[in-house]
Amino acid sequence: MNEKIETDANVLSDEIKKLRADFVKLADVLKATASHAGEEAASQARAAGEKAWSGAKSQADELVQKIEEKPLSSTAIAFGVGLLFGLLFGGGRRS
Numbered sequence: 452m453n454e455k456i457e458t459d460a461n462v463l464s465d466e467i468k469k470l471r472a473d474f475v476k477l478a479d480v481l482k483a484t485a486s487h488a489g490e491e492a493a494s495q496a497r498a499a500g501e502k503a504w505s506g507a508k509s510q511a512d513e514l515v516q517k518i519e520e521k522p523l524s525s526t527a528i529a530f531g532v533g534l535l536f537g538l539l540f541g542g543g544r545r546s
Contacts, residue, residue: 459521460528466514470507477503 480499518525 456524456527456531459517459524460531462517463514463525463528463532466510470510473503473507473510 477500480503481496
């Protein structure tokens with residue numbers, strides 16, 4: 452069972468990395484567009500934004516579907532990831 456949870460956690464981590472990469476690409480396109488004026492640049496930014504949003508939404512939908520298919524595993528993974536983040540980033544708050 453631990454291997455399955457670890458595999459699911461790795462899949463979840465990969466999906467999050469893909470989403471983060473999509474948002475970085477979107478930010479880069481928007482930044483480049485902001486430096487250029489004109490209707491063509493705005494049109495390209497809209498198209499890139501729509502493409503990135505579509506990709507991110509598709510990945511989020513896939514993630515939701517995986518969570519719905521395996522709610523217990525997903526909950527265990529989310530708990531584990533939250534616990535890990537809590538240990539990594541909350542260590543300085545202890546008295």
